[in-house]
Amino acid sequence: MLTIATEKIGKKYRREWIFRHVDLTLNAGTSYTFVGPNGSGKSTLLQLLAGNLPHTEGNLTYSQDATLIDPDSWFRQVSIAAPYLELVEELTLDELLTFHQTFKPFRNNLTTEAVADRLLLTHARHKEIKYFSSGMKQRVKLGLAFFSNAPVVILDEPTANLDRQGAAWYHEQVRQLGPDQLLLIGSNQPEEYDFCPNVLDVMQWK
Numbered sequence: 001m002l003t004i005a006t007e008k009i010g011k012k013y014r015r016e017w018i019f020r021h022v023d024l025t026l027n028a029g030t031s032y033t034f035v036g037p038n039g040s041g042k043s044t045l046l047q048l049l050a051g052n053l054p055h056t057e058g059n060l061t062y063s064q065d066a067t068l069i070d071p072d073s074w075f076r077q078v079s080i081a082a083p084y085l086e087l088v089e090e091l092t093l094d095e096l097l098t099f100h101q102t103f104k105p106f107r108n109n110l111t112t113e114a115v116a117d118r119l120l121l122t123h124a125r126h127k128e129i130k131y132f133s134s135g136m137k138q139r140v141k142l143g144l145a146f147f148s149n150a151p152v153v154i155l156d157e158p159t160a161n162l163d164r165q166g167a168a169w170y171h172e173q174v175r176q177l178g179p180d181q182l183l184l185i186g187s188n189q190p191e192e193y194d195f196c197p198n199v200l201d202v203m204q205w206k
């Protein structure tokens with residue numbers, strides 16, 4: 001089983017501690033949601049767990065069946081969708097999906113055509129991303145996270161810009177995650193983590 005473990009980790013920006021003494025054991029096969037008010041540190045913690053940001057103190061380890069995973073190869077295990085991670089807007093959807101596959105293949109050998117279909121965006125395959133609506137872009141970001149062949153899926157504010165149909169699509173994709181996957185969410189919207197058994201308030205680490 002894949003596990004992320006943190007031991008007393010903390011993050012400081014300049015002189016401000018965003019959180020401290022975070023002790024977590026996150027096991028694949030379930031989901032965890034980090035909640036807290038704006039600016040409380042949800043995105044920072046997710047970025048840290050994703051390996052995209054260094055922590056200031058403490059220990060962070062990744063393991064598979066009790067064997068440590070090299071932090072330098074951890075990025076291969078993770079797919080992430082977040083408001084601050086932008087799509088390449090000059091590409092068409094087809095081009096973007098093809099490009100994405102060159103560094104992160106899709107699950108179950110899904111083709112770009114099949115992914116576009118699952119995104120409910122077959123009609124927009126040849127349209128440049130810059131002409132997509134904000135809800136269409138959000139579906140693409142989520143789809144790249146859901147359909148990539150990576151056991152750890154990290155979603156920050158997953159239903160931002162989604163309408164009711166988009167939110168239903170999001171819930172459907174969550175249900176289809178595999179039993180060996182680990183889902184981490186950052187959220188302020190209870191309806192986007194209503195299925196999640198582990199809800200953690202980041203304010204406890206202030």
Ligand SMILES: Nc1ncnc2c1ncn2[C@@H]1O[C@H](COP(=O)(O)OP(=O)(O)OP(=O)(O)O)[C@@H](O)[C@H]1O
Nearest residue numbers: 013014018036037038039040041042043044045188
């Ligand atoms: N690069 C940075 N340099 C300095 N401070 C930063 C930086 N990035 C984030 N912060 C600060 O860290 C704190 C936590 O921000 P973060 O984005 O993690 O919060 P959040 O809980 O995700 O907020 P929101 O709900 O608004 O998305 C904020 O006070 C923010 O100003």
